[in-house]
Amino acid sequence: MLVAVLVAFTLPAAAAVIYLSLRPLWAGHGIAVGGLERTYRGIALRAVLFVLALQGLIVLNVLGAGWLRPIAPRAVVVLFGLFLATIGNALPRTRPNLLFGIRTGRTLDDRQLWIRLHRTAGYVTVAAGTVIAAAGALFSKDVIAWVVSASALGGGAILAGVYISSLPAESTPEARARRRRNIAVWSLRVMLAVAFFYFGVAKFFGGSRRMWIHLFDTIGFGQWFRIFTGFVEAGGALLLLVPRGVLPGVAVLCAAMLGALLTHVFILGIGPATITVVILLALLVGVAMASRAQQS
């Protein structure tokens, strides 16, 4: 029941936060010009619609619409694919702005780079969204998971390739070393984000052969703790992808991993999975230290 209450309030709150945080893009004072307001408002409205559709699914599920239960996971995947595709469709129309897009120092400075990059990003996102929606509608659960991960990783790799190849050559050895280090840190951040996002989402759905459900039964705090942990891990993963989110993201994920370590030591017993936890913890600390070194 607690889960139901949590969900009933979390998603509309998330929708409101998305809408309000993107609002300056069209309601602000001179931030956006021309047809841009419509583009940004359209993107925000689609995000809100997506969250509300999810909410509708969950509420129907909680209310016990029996016919919905078997198709609900598929519907979520299809909705997510369609959402991605409509966002991607609008990406080429965005311009450098304060809030939304692939915002790096370079794309914000160089309008042409921004436009080129977001056109490519639009193609990649629409393709990935279409593939994900089709997979959600047609294929089995395992194939869906595979297709979603593959299209996310493939799309991300294409974008990273386009971005890195568009950078001008660095002249000094120090600058080259700094760029290599930068790329290494970002690759690590993306890999960690993908891993944690996967773990978090897997906890929502119970995992293969309901592994996480059994595991949280053993822990004994109840299944709401599984959902909570999933939220923390998926949210922390998203934070890792935001330029300034690395320290909060690492903090959140480290807390989750320390909790996991404690449960391994005191409840579940030390096993091969403990090693994974320790490795992830070490990588998180490494990313945090490397990012701090970069900022200073």
Next chain:
Amino acid sequence: MKMPAAGHAAFAALADQTRRDILNLLRGGPRTSGQIADAFRSSWPTISRHLSVLRHAGLVVAERQGQEIYYELNTSVFQDVVRHLMELMKPAGRTGRPRARRRRPGQQEA
């Protein structure tokens, strides 16, 4: 409801070879109307009219930079796909170089 009208305008704007060629040219970066006209055989007023159609359909935006007005590509992914499909499906007789194409006297101006 403005959206259907805007969508219709976009399709109408895409249904012309010269305008599709202009969009293709703008993929390389923003250009002034003079630079665009230089790339085509058509006269400057014709290009200017095409640009106005494209602008009203929202497929390009005009950006003022100092004295010059630059036209910037503003198509969505879907509109790019439609443009490609139209290129693929255009009648066989028109596949010649776009620069060399001339209007026949009776042909309707879009």
